[in-house]
Every structure is written in structure tokens, then in C-alpha cells.
Amino acid sequence: MQMKQVAGAAFSFFAAGLLMSGVTQTTVHAASSDKNETYERIQKTHKMNWGVKGDTKLMGLMNIESGKLEGFDIDMAKEITKRVDPKAKVELTQITSGTRVPMLLNGNIDSIIATMTITPEREKVVDFSEPYFNAGQSLLVKNSSDVKNIKDLDRKGARILGVQGSNSIENVKKFAPKARIVALPDYATALTALQSGQGDALTTDNGILYGMAVDNKGVKVVGGTFTTEPYGIAVDKDNPKLVKAINDAVDDMKSDGTYDKLAKKWFNDVPGMDWKEVAK
Amino acid sequence: MSMIEFKDVEKYYGDFHALHDINLEVEAGETVVLLGPSGSGKSTLIRTINGLESIEGGQLIVNNQDLANPKTDLNRLRKDVGMVFQHFNLYDNKTILENIMIAPRLVLKRDEAENKETAMGLLERVGLTDQANKYPSQLSGGQKQRVAIARSLAMKPKALLFDEPTSALDPEMVNGVLKIMREIAQDSSMTMLVVTHEMGFAKQVADRVIFMADGKILEDAPTAKFFEHPEEERARQFLSQIVH
């Protein structure tokens, strides 16, 4: 009884604080409930702000020397922007798995192109484009490891490393229910943890894993893909015009060869990866 | 046999020359009073005797132990050489009785019943039996200093060092403390070194007077001779200022 009162008091204190600062989720939804609001904003301001990854080789990575973001997702964002609004300027905002959805719902970014798999749970919160990239979940292990595929990890005592906020850690529970999941904040930490023996394998989408294997000699991708992970571009709910414009842009890129050019640019030299496979 | 012997002792605080070429011998059982203006080095000198201050040059032998030697066990030395401070330095977290009993218990491993009996006896001697279970903060300055003397005596020392024991006391408290010190001085086996400004006490109790100024010993004379015919001009000045 007393505990409840304390908890209740603490909660009302927090709720009051958050209402005053105006960042509760209800206010966020109220603010963005106008239909096609994002699309109209892009047309009006001629700016399209993309949430992208900054820590994922090949897809979206901050080049430390040039200070610029580079990768397949980044190039896609630029090409799509051209086709959605030829006058629009591309703005790129680095996001993490944890911040991307709140930033989208708050209107800090207009859309997300950041290795984000289309899932039914996510579709309840955001709207997705058609898939623009077909990834699949795979495993990265140390060169010395005996692990050949996901079945080798379905045993007690096995530890599978993943990244918080990626659906790959939810997936892997289905494929290796006996293993323990160790979820780390970002890919760099997860990779270091793998190298330090904090886990038997690192799992996430193969595109990301290949990116790690390119740069790090001591690790390799094994076992092929055990899921299909269609990446989609996410926008705030109630923006059918923007979703359509993005879908049209991707179709356009596929038919005029731009898409293949980009896929080849980023994935052709990656050992063990078939870029035609992901671009289907 | 000498209890304390300084030979050419030097002491510096950084660049400040606190003790200049000190030569002094105190026999066992002797009572010696140190006089001099403030800042003359009396307190520094007395604090070198039990190692609270280190020396930088010369030799200092106390109770047959060499204080210039860093290997000398100061804890062993201090069992035999007690000290009474100007500001009492009673243990604020201990009762009066514990203040007296703790060092004999830890250092001398004195039996607990005997320890308590000794402590109560000493409290009776300084007239504070009824304060045994109080804390230092509950006592007056004079009472605190009497406890501090009892604490030193509990170790059954061969020598006692008094560093201005009455300077921090209200005037009406001074006599009670001096009375106890006089009684201790009467014990012929106790060596006493007293830094004080109490001339009456010095005249009455001291065997010898040491007069210091600017870190040097200027005069070392029997008490009567010092007060009647001081040889040094500085000493004469000092006496005329104090007495009148």
C-alpha cells in the first residue's frame, strides 16, 4: 500500500515535469497528426532531412578524415531526394537504433534510411516504403571459431552478441533459443566484444557483417543467411504522399540503372557477397 | 645520569632557522623551566624531545635513545616520555576515563582491571572522579588540562614535557593545574621540562631555568641565580617586562 503511494507520487511528479516540457508522446502525436504533413514540409522548405547510420561500414559510416557520411544508404538518400523534390537540399542526421523512432515522431527528421528492417511491430509505429534492399541475418565469428552456422549456437552456455535495438537479437532467439543474448549499444562495441571473447558469434544483417569483415582480418562471416531482412525507408504515419514519392523514386532508380550502379559501387568488392542478391 | 641530552642540535622550517646549535643536558629527576619571548623556539625544542618535530643536525639522546637516527622506535620512546599540550588534545570521541585508559591498554597491554584502578586513582588525584564518564566537550579548560595530565601519568613515564600548559586557561583555572604540576615535581624520580610564562611557578619549582631567544639558548642557570642575577641583557629585559 505504502509502496504504491510512493510509486504513484513519484510518477505524478515525473508526469508533471514532462507535461511542462511538452515532450510526452501524446503531444507528439497531436502535433504530427495532419495528413501528409512531412511531405508538405519538404515541398515548402525544399529540405529533406534523413536519419542515417554513422557507424555501419558500407551502409552509412562517418568518414573520419573527410567528416562526411558515406555508404549505400547515404547515396540512396541523395538519389531519392532528387526524385521526390528536385529543388530539395539533402540533410543527413546521424541516428542510433535507440533514437531513430522518437526523432522521426518528433519531426526532427523526415525519413529514415538506416538498415531498418520492415517488421509488423514497427509498422504499427511508422510507415515503410517498399523494400529497397534485401538483407539477411547472418553470423560473424573469429577465424579460429568452430561455429559454422546458427545451429551450432543453439546450446546452453553459448553467447550471441548483438546490438540493442536491432530486430536481429529478437530473431536469433527463435533460431537459437538455448543461447544467451548479449546486447551491446553499438556495432563497434559488439565487434570489440567478439574479439575479446565476450561472445561466440556476433549476429546482425549480412550487409553490416560484411562491412566488419572487410576491415577486420581476424573475423569472418559464416553460415549464410538464416532470415530475410527487407530494409525499408521509414516515415511518420499518415504520410501516404511521401511513401508513394519514395516508392516511385526507388522504382525509377531501378529502371534507369542508378540503383544497380550504387549497389555495385558499394558491394562489388566485398568478398563472399553477391550484390545482385541483395538488390533483387 | 642524563635523561635528555642535546648536542649541537639544528632545526629548520624551510629557510627558517628554528633551533640554533642547541646544547642542553637534563638529569633524571630534574625539573627545568624554559623561558623566553614567544617565537624563541621553546615549544619547538620541547617537541623535538619526543619526536613530534624532527631535527636536521646534531645529536639528541632521550632516555638512551638517539632521535637523530631514523630507525629509533618513537613509540617506544614515547611510552617513557609523556606530553601535556597547550590545547589539551584530549580525544573528543572518548570519555574522560577512556582518554586515560586507552594508551595503557593498547601500548602497555595493561590488565583491564588494573588499568581502570590506576585511571580512577589518577582522576582522584586531579579531583575529577565524578567526571569519569563525561566527554571532553563537557569539561572546562582547567578540568581538561587536569585530565590531560592524568592521561600522561597513566603511562607511568620517566619524563613529562609541558608545552605552555596554562596559556589557554582562564585565570581562575590556572592555579588548580599548577598545584598538580607542583605535586608531580616533588616526585624525585620524575624528569620535568616545562615551557611556561608562570614566573611564580618557575621560581618555586624549577631546579634550573633555560632562557631562549631567536632559537638559541642564551642562558642556562640555577633558578635562584637566574631570577636574581641574570647574565644576559635579553634575559634582564624579559624579566623586567614579565614581572612588572
Added chain:
Amino acid sequence: MWSLFTSHASEFLTGFGWTILSSVIALIGSTILGLGFALLQIVPNRWANLVGKIYIEIVRNIPLLVITMFFYVVVANIFKLNGFISGTIGLTLYTSAFIAETIRAGINAVDSGQYEGGRANGMSWWETMRYIVLPQAIHLVIPPLGNQFVNLIKNSSVLAFVAGLDLMYQANMISQLTFDTFNPYIIVAIFYLMLTMPLSYYMRYLEEKNAH
């Protein structure tokens, strides 16, 4: 919020349990280490002072996360340390430096006459510390020590960065599973308050009790 809690109760409670365990271990460990390093800084031995000073200056001027990562990815190559252990070691060492400084300040605040009285009375350095100076210093440092303990509990959220299974880790996982980035953290905040508020009150009680 209540439904979020009930549907993920076992995760929250597991996290709460790991947070408590880590905090208790780190609290005991850092107090012992902190006391040790405080004494090392004041013991009459120049080399010991130097060792204590170097330890404190290094540890308290490095972010907690860096210390934790050091154990998680570097030391783990030699000794098997999982995220929970690495995080708890990091938390213990990091907090110990602050506790050492707090206790040292408390010891310095005790009138030097107390120390001189003990030494002149024949007691050794350690006896004087143990029976005279430290009891008085502890009394002085209870309020700042309480702050360090509260900080320690909050800092235990560093475990989330190394998959240490604590409250914050569970909140991250739940939030990313449910796409609710608000309520899991409110629930976690309440759990932290359940630890820090009673601790604050208890330290205040000790402070008042000691004032007499």
C-alpha cells in the same frame, strides 16, 4: 505504464536484482578500497603516498565507461569477465577514488591535536588512526559519503553498456522491443528511486544520530 510493467515484470525485476547486487558489491568494495587509498595517501611513507595519489588521480579522472570498457574488452582477454563483472569492477574502482578523496578530506578536517595527542601518548600511527582520528573523520564524512553512495547506485547504469543485465539494460531492451521510449525509463526511474531515496534518508538519519 502499469500494463507495460506487468507484461515485462520479470525483465524489470531481473534488472532490479542485478542492479542491487552490483550496487551492494560495489558499495562494500569501494568503501574498503576507498578507505585503503585514503590511508595510503596519509601514511608516513612517501612512496605509499605517491602510489595512493597516482591511483586516485588516474581513476577519478577517467570516465566510468572507459574503465568499464577496459575490463570488458581488454582485461577480458586474460581473465574471463562478463559484462556484469566488468561493470561492477569498473563501478567499484571508479567510486573508490571518490570515496578515498572524501575520507581523506574528513581525516584532514579532524584537528591535528587529536593525532598529536595520540602519538605523544605512545600510540602507533595505526592505533591513533583506528581509535582516535578515523572515528571522528567518519562522523564528518557521512553526508558526503551518502552522496557518493547515491551516485554509485545511479552510476550502476553503466552496466547497460556492457550487457550487464541491470535495470537500464532491461529498459533499453524493452523500449526497443516495444518502441515505447518513455514508459520503460519512467519505470526504471521509480526503481532507482526505491534504492536511492531510502539510502538518502538513512544517511540523513545517521548524520542526525551522530550529531549528538
